[in-house]
Amino acid sequence: MNNQLKGIFFQLLRMGLWGEGKLTLTQSLTSDDWSTIRRYAINHTVEGIIYDSFPFLEEQQLPPQALRLKWAVRMDQIERHNEKMNEVIAEQFVLLSDKGIHPILQKGQGVASYYRIPNHRISGDIDWCFEADGYTKARNFLKNNHPNFQDTAGFSLEYDWKGIHIEHHKRTFDFRSPLKKNYLRKLLLDYKYKQETVKINGISVRLLAPELQLLQVNVHILKHLITYGIGLRQFCDSARLYYSVSTQIDPTALGYIYQKTGILRWIHLLHQILVEYLGLPKSSLPFPYPESIDADWMLEEVWYSGNFGVHDDRFENSKKSKHFAMPDSPKRLWQNFKRYVKYAPEEAIAFPLVHTYSKFLGKDKD
Template structure:
């Protein structure tokens, strides 16, 4: 595992980049070797852009060495270019869909990036479209196939394809909730907040985003889904924190708490909220409801440090050999370990997750 001192320094710089204020005199300066390790870890967790934003607030004598700072600057330029490419792809896809009277909702990704002070410094991932009607989902898949792209079925009632090098997914469900007893409730919830969907003008079209309350749920249960499987990186925690902060005045906290309770994940949300406050620096008043005191969350953060971005950097052995982005280590063993670890926080999700994943990929994704 990464040296604790470097972990502490990375989190302090991350909080400075996220919120614009943080006490950093106790964690800086760092040696050249320490800065190199911090940069590598920031990349593994895809938060190098957020950490870079902290540098504008550091004295010159506390900045990284010149050669590393130059390398870091080049990396930021790459992130910005990738974001522009993704935005262009979203515009192209939205044009294609709208011409065929398809009006999907954009999940996560660039919609969440808009919650950051500098959206283009958030490392982007995939494009995720949610189609409310199954007929629209099928129509969109066929439309892409007719364009010559290879569309494959994936777990979670979804399909995926490459659009100009960008992974794009179509989803039949907005939420990564696996307990089938909650499906009807979630459908009613979506209808309840249908008129509160966020809208963004995009090249003559209207880009739809989930309503703030639904976005909070969607981002947070997505984190739970990945913790039940391969793990998440620190960037996903930053996403949850920035969404809460951005929409803190737009959501009824008591209503959201009741939704979490109904979904059977309230204990998990208490754990996540505690992590967001203690490690990511989200102010408690930006949360929808009060966080219980004295929650043991260090073990969860230790697991996140180990797994990196969606589990791609989990140590393969006690020697700490990291996996490349194209593979994950010991998948079955890690999944069962994670399911047992989070069972007491979200029992029905832990039980339902493996069953729904298999069914959705092989039997329910037509």
């Protein structure tokens, strides 16, 4: 995609994300242009957000009718899938709560509730974390009632429930450095009184406190940047979350959390992208970022890598190995280590060590 079309893509993304604006064009978009825009929207799992920009376009600016119809069919599928996910979330929350287990919904449909049109956010799976010993209790419940789950790397487990993929996480936050473990545990206790709920199919489902939701969503982005990359959907999550909870958070406290966890320098880069590319008002940020920083290089990496790095055309014909998830993995991981070690050194250094441990030694065994 050339720079001009890329600029149009981000115009559409901002319009769909915030529900305002007009599309500025120097020349009309062709059918091929729209096909390219749609392909990149799929790569970044933001086709629902781009679709939400269509009501703000002039008639002659809209995609060809055949492509609009195909897009509308896809939106119907996304909406149906989200409705099914909501049914499962409500069912599981009640089921686990009745067993004395206290689940907390992570990311996904919890974050979707902060969007203009929640059912247009694409959710891959349902993520639960737990209070106290809830992870162990939930695992024991699954052993007796749904034994086809798999323990996975990253201190998690996964299974399917009524056709929806579910993940349980021992760790609430995607920090790799073990040096932060005690501080993160203290954060969960300190902010327990600020936990929120979201109504899903009539059930009040528990979410983290707004400050901790931001920490969770943002460090999840960093985790994937350090590995194979991540798409624009997660940046949209961060933008909508900041916009929605900015008046509820303590900005000084949040800044201290970012500093204490060692990611503040990277957070400044993230904030610049949210403002300058996604249109988040600066007033929604908890604190200003230095005007001297340049996050364009990070946006370029995000743009090329796509959702979790699986659509990166730069490595399409690269060597694959049974020991790694992606083509040319050693090269990609080394490049990302060098990019991010100065912005989040503990996380970049800890990643290969903790990931290896969690993969081979950190899985639960019965």
